[in-house]
Structure formats: structure tokens, C-alpha cells
Amino acid sequence: MDVLTENPPFIFDTLAVVGVGLIGSSVLRRARAGHGLAQRLIAVDSNPEVCQRVRALHIADDITTDVAEAAQKADCVMICVPVGKIGEIAAQALPVMRAGTVLTDVGSTKVSVIEAVRPFLHHYHIAQNIAYVPAHPMAGTEFSGPDAGLANLFENRWCLLTPLENTPSEAVNAIRLFWQRCGAHVREMTPEYHDRVCAIVSHLPHLLAFTICGTADDLAEETRSQVLDFAASGFRDFTRIAASDPIMWRDIFLANKKALLEMFDRFMASAEMMAKAIYEEDTAYIVDRIQRGREIRKRLIENQQA
């Protein structure tokens, strides 16, 4: 780790990316494109077919299915697997990681991921000075797998860091710089706050999108086919969201259960009020709710995130 020199040629000597899906392969592509992220890249994936694709794509120097083999060579291990598996990977990596190295992850939820990693970290990081920097790059497409990655996926997107109380600031700085060099805007916050924000801006919209597709699917066969034929733009956007990876989203929903169900309850109460207003033809209420959506959109555009 070379973060204290003024113009570090590379932030890390050897970066091990564990899990080469959309995010993992985007990180590898970015590092390959030469942004001073890491000199040497090791790709790790439990699926031999994914390893084969990574080899064909030439986005890593070394490719292995063995987490420990990669972790012992790396000065940064970045876990890019679905959130439900992050603890398990950390348990394999931490025992062999060298002193002064950095463990990080890209999970879409943070409280439960930190809880899953903490027990293993507690065993190793004090003795061996391994720093854990939980992170969440807020980027994605509806595609998944090593072929879906993009070197510019993180450009102008947010990356949220939720360091622990005792995470060394050098490690936080290294990971901040890493994501900045990926083109992202970085912000720090508590894991709890992170999970609430993500529940409303990302997890709940996905839950609703999956649900409405299921609702359409539950309709009679004939109607269902018409639903597809005549899909208007509203439904098209919903199905775009709903095309995301099932295992990843199952894990996110379970991992962020508390914040998600809280936002779900708020949403359902609002939805019931909207339905009641439609039933009672309360036009003032309906227009007010629609206007709020427009204002949020306007502010999104002003924030250049739209």
C-alpha cells in the first residue's frame, strides 16, 4: 500500500477481486485500463466457467477458484459476491491476509455485512493489522456476469463508505482514492444510515418492480400475453429493474430486512391513501401526490443524477 507518497503510481500492488460479476469485472476492467488502481490483478471466482470467461476477456493477471491462494498474495482483497456470501469469503481470506493489508467489499447493504465479517475480523485484524473498509459503489445495470462489466460503470456515480470506529484512516483514504480513480464521488456515513437511504432509493423500488411483474404474471394466460404485447413505457421501466439478478436481490432483501420493511410499511400506507383518494375522487390529494413526484424528479436533475 502506497497511499502516503504524493503521486502513487498504484494504490495497491496486488488487488484480489473475489466474485467476478458485473461489479467485480467492472473493477478489473477499470484497473486494466490504467488508472493507478493496482499493479497486479487476481480474479477469484468459485465458478470455473466464470474463470474461463475472465481468462478469455484478459482482465486479470491471475485467475483462481481459491480465495485463500489469492488473499495471501494481495495487499487488497475486494469482495464482490452477493451480500449473503460476504461473511463466508471474509472467513476464508482473513486468516491468510498479511499484516497491513486491506479488506473491502462492495455489498449493497452494510449493517448485516459488517455483522457477518466482524467475528472473523476480530480474530485476525488486531494481531495482523488488517483494515476492513466496507464500501458500496452505487452503480449497476440490469445485466450480470463477467461479460456485463464496464470500465466506466462507476463514473459520476456515488460510492458510499461506512468505516468501523477502529478502521485506520490510511485504509479508508486508500479505498476512497480507489473509488475516486474509478470516477465515483465518495461519501462516508454510518452503516445504519446507509441502509435506510438505500432501502428507499433502491431496494424498495426493486421489490415493487418484482411484485408488479409477478402480479401481471398471475393474470389469466390470455390477459398476460396482452400485457406483454401492449407494455407501455411504465411497465417497461419496471421490467428493466425486474431483470436484475435474483440471487443478488434475494440476499439484499434479507440482508437489509429491517430498513426495507420499515420503508415498505411507509410506502404501503401511502399507496393505500392514494387508492382511497382515487376511490373517493379526492382530486386535490391525487394532484398533490403527483406534484411531489415531479419535484423530486426536478431536484434529481438539478443534482445531475438523473
Place this chain on the structure above:
Amino acid sequence: MDVLTENPPFIFDTLAVVGVGLIGSSVLRRARAGHGLAQRLIAVDSNPEVCQRVRALHIADDITTDVAEAAQKADCVMICVPVGKIGEIAAQALPVMRAGTVLTDVGSTKVSVIEAVRPFLHHYHIAQNIAYVPAHPMAGTEFSGPDAGLANLFENRWCLLTPLENTPSEAVNAIRLFWQRCGAHVREMTPEYHDRVCAIVSHLPHLLAFTICGTADDLAEETRSQVLDFAASGFRDFTRIAASDPIMWRDIFLANKKALLEMFDRFMASAEMMAKAIYEEDTAYIVDRIQRGREIRKRLIENQQA
């Protein structure tokens, strides 16, 4: 009306488009671009500022705020105002329309629009042989007003016709040809069936999008600002939908109340089941629902509507 000649140079001699918003101005632009839609174009809008924009845009031969003035000159009157106003416009147009002419509309709901038009039609269409062809071109963007129109807005989109039992087939054929020349795929169905399909593919998604934006807006001021800063792609798609015109959507929700609330109830029951599955960590159920979304997406792409 010249639909029976083999190569009609124009379907209509004089087309009056009442309401020059996104759809109305797109129809005028298409007709202006020369697809044999109508020889002469009259734009009607109750808002003088809109009339001024239409004049500046050069998308009509005549511009007026007076429905009757335009209707008496036209062999086709196409009503492009929000669904709640269509009956009122029909009441102004029908008494002065000439025998053998066609009244049509582009409303997003059909049962209530037909109910609103029928009483006035009953007075005039038998004596004067005016044909009413309810239609719904399923196209749109999140923008509105005469500047938002696009000549190719209807290309490769569906246009649904819901003719009455006694609508003369010549008139239905003329309107079908009209929308085909706009680039749309045309299908006929009953008004009731139309309203159920549109409730699930378009109206319910919009209702949910407006609601989730309102839910976010209800959060504490601090959180709300973070919601906007960190808006992930899920929320961005929701707010894209939620940016649509409030009056148009208020009218659609009220006009399609019955079918919409039926689909809403189905959706809410599915959403509650999904939340219960997350609460109980019923992973099989969660994955099954997510998979259904993906399958619908796949079929949408196969249907080339995605």
C-alpha cells in the same frame, strides 16, 4: 374521407386536432411530415399561449381556440385533451360536424370516455351519420406540451381501437390506416378489456411511482436530501415515470378507477406476500417472484417492445 380509393393521397381532407400537447402535437408533426394523413391541419387549443407556440412551430395550417369553428370545417376531429375533458369537447364538436365525418380520440382510458361521449353522439350521429372511433395510441414520454411532440412518437408502438357496436367499418378502417401511417401497430378490442390491460401495464406502474416519490418526500428533510444525492438506478426509473403531467394522470386514475383499483388490490396482496416472505426469510418464494419478473422481461424483449 377517401379511404376507398386504392392509393388515397390523403386519408382526410381536413383534420382538426383538439388539444395540442405531447400527443396532439406529435400527430400534427407526423401529418406535416407528409404521410398522407390529411391535406389540411387545424390545431385547436383553449390555451392562447399554446396556440402561439403552435403558430411558431408551423405544425398547422389554421390555429384557433374555438372547437366548433374547427369542427365544422373538418372531416375528422381528433380529441387529444386529458380524458376528463373529452366528453366536453365532443359536446362542442358534434353539433356542428358534417354528415359522413369521423370523431376520434386518443384517451388512455376507454370505458369512461365512451360513456362521456355517447350521450352527445346519440343526438347527432344517427341523423348526421357521424362515426365515433375511440382510439388509444400507446406512446409517450415524460414531457408534455406542444414543444414535446415528435413525428416518430408512434413508430413501432401499439394503437388500440375500441369501436362501438354500430361504428361504421369505413370509419374504423380510416382510423386504422391513420395510425398505421403514423407507424403504429393497430389492434381492436373491447373498451373493458382495454381498460384492464392498461391498468396493469401503465396506470398502476404510474400510481406506484408517484407513491414512492411521495414516500421519499415524507421522510425527514435530511434523509430526503440524501435520497436525492444517492438515487440509484431503481429510483431514477421511478422518478422518470413520476415526472409525467399531473392533470393527465389525475384524469386517467379517475377515468379508469374500476380496473385500476382491481389491479391495485391484486398488487397490494402480492406485495404483502413478498414482505411476509422477506420477514420470514422464505428464500424460495422470494427467488420465485424475482424469476417471474425476469421471464416477463425476456418475453418483452422477444416481443420487441422492450
